[in-house]
Amino acid sequence: MINRRNFIIGAAGLVSATQFPALSLARTSSTELELIAGPAKKKLFRPDAEASDVWAYNGEVPGPEIRVRKGDRVRVRFTNNLEEPTSIHWHGIRIDNAMDGVSGLTQEAVQPGASFVYDFEVPDAGTYWYHAHNKSWNQVGRGLYGPMIIDEPERPFDSSHDITLVLDDWRLRRPGVLDTESFGSLMDWSHGGRLGNWITVNGGAVPVTALKRGEAYRLRLINAANARVFEIDPNRFDAKVLAYDGQALSEPISLAYAPAMLGPAQRMDLLVVPQENFALEEVSSDDPFVMAEFKVEGVATAAVTAPAVAINAIPEPDIANARRVKVLMEGGAMGGFVEITYQGKKLQGEDVQSTRQTWAFNGVANLADDPLFVAERGQTIIIETINRTAWVHAMHVHGHHFRVISRSGSEVDEGKPWRDTFLIGPNQTTEIAFVTDNPGKWLYHCHMLEHAAAGMTTWFTVA
The missing domain is CATH 2.60.40.420 (Cupredoxins -  blue copper proteins)
Known part of the structure; x- marks a missing residue:
């Protein structure tokens, strides 16, 4: 478990109180949901404070809670009422690649005034979320995200005992x-x-x-x-x-x-x-x-037996026959001089200011022309990520779940649970293992969204 013993991120002192907002689902038919991205007003501070200019799905921040069952086919008609292109990524869902929502890699961004239909099946029960994936540092930061809950075929908790809590911090x-x-x-x-x-x-x-x-x-x-x-x-x-x-x-x-x-x-x-x-x-x-x-x-009744939660079927990595891939993370403030290549050019002088690329994976900033690796379907991959920066990063693999199999300087999580995002501290090395069972082009990037925009984004292909 990543915990205080490994690294600490300080939180600003905060005080407050507002009402608990309702999360609702907009449905246009029995099979199709509607999401509309657009500007909205929302009070983020005290009830008597001014409303902030936010970007929202269906006028809400967070966006509507989408709730379906494992195995369902989901159709979402998405309309972009923003003044800039956008797309939706369905975070953590082992989704069909064409529906992953990564503008510039799996789809073209949805232009202002245009629509796009996301159509996919959901293979795993669990807690997921959706968020903008074009200029995410700006669009997610302004409010473009919402929860997506995939229920087990037989729900162990009814709706009154199953509570979603979406955490965010605002500047x-x-x-x-x-x-x-x-x-x-x-x-x-x-x-x-x-x-x-x-x-x-x-x-x-x-x-x-x-x-x-x-x-x-x-x-x-x-x-x-x-x-x-x-x-x-x-x-x-x-x-x-x-x-x-x-x-x-x-x-x-x-x-x-x-x-x-x-x-x-x-x-x-x-x-x-x-x-x-x-x-x-x-x-x-x-x-x-x-x-x-x-x-x-109320008054407590007899002792409660907690409902059992079903486990999803994810293929286990074959560690003994795995292919190893190394990712060296460099750059950022206090990282010393790093030679960075961006769009085929080595950055020099004021290039960092103009390109805003301050981080690199294996010396390359942002989406390279060539993938980090090409894997056959069903192959086990071990990614060894080495953090040579002064900062914490949250590394996310699209389209797959993995197990953390080693982490320098700290314990591996008890039971090596499946994850789709892991934290890695300064000067730490972490190994993850997964089976490439989902064909297509997939991102591997830091989910500190500013870090991703400034270079910490790469991709791989499953043939």
Whole structure:
């Protein structure tokens, strides 16, 4: 488990309170959903504060919660009412490559006023999310994201006991409105990414949720922040971990090493059987910050047996016969001189300022003409990622789930759970293993969105 013993990301001191917003699903027919991206107004700070200019799906931040069942075919008619091109990535879902939503790689970006139909089947139950994947540093940072929950064929938790919590941090300026002028700051791109100074859960600050005493609940945590790593200790309210990144564990576990680090794009499902009021807190500082409160009501009944959560079938890596690929991460502030090639040219002098490319994988910034590797279908790949930068990164593999098989300087997560995003600290080396069972062109990139834009993006092909 990545935890405080490995590295610490500080959180800004925050205070607040707003109402818990509803997440709803827009449906145009029994088989087709509708998502519309466009400008909107939203109060992110106190109820008496000014509304911020945000970008939203169907006018909501987060966007509507899309909820389907494992094995369903999903059709989403997406319309772009922004003034710039965009696309939607369905994060963590082992999706058909043409529907992955990566503009410039798997599809052309959807132009202003145009529409695109995403049509795919969902193979795995779990907690996922969707977000913009064109200029993500700008579009996700302004609010273009939402939860996607894929239920088991037989739901172990009913709707009143299955709660989604989308975490985000926002950079606000006085009088409590979104700071839009600082998007694209080279300081953010070359340092730790765009960190905010205000935390919301499901679009509001410190929501309060009523729970029944002694009953089992699933809390689905999704980190939608551009760069913030949330530090969370489930042991503070006797919760157990049910799943990481949408993939259920064989049984609920209590964390031996807490708190846990929830990086950008990562998810964590928790099992809680509340007896007293409790709070979900960010605990990276000496004074924990309350992100959400839970009021426990009623009288406890007999002892509860927590529902069993089904495990998805993901092919196990064949470590003994794996092909190894090395990725050296370099660059960024305090990284020393690094020779970077971008679009076939070695950057010199003021090129960094003009191209804004400050990071590199194996000396290359951003999408190279050639893939990082080409794999046969069904091949086991081990990616050894070596972080020679001064910063933490959240590395995401598209189209696949993997196991972390080694991590220098710290423990490998108990049971080596399936993940689609992993955290790697400064001067740390991490190995992941997965089976390339999904054909197409897939990204491997840092989900600190400013880092991805500034060079930490590559791709691979499954033939």
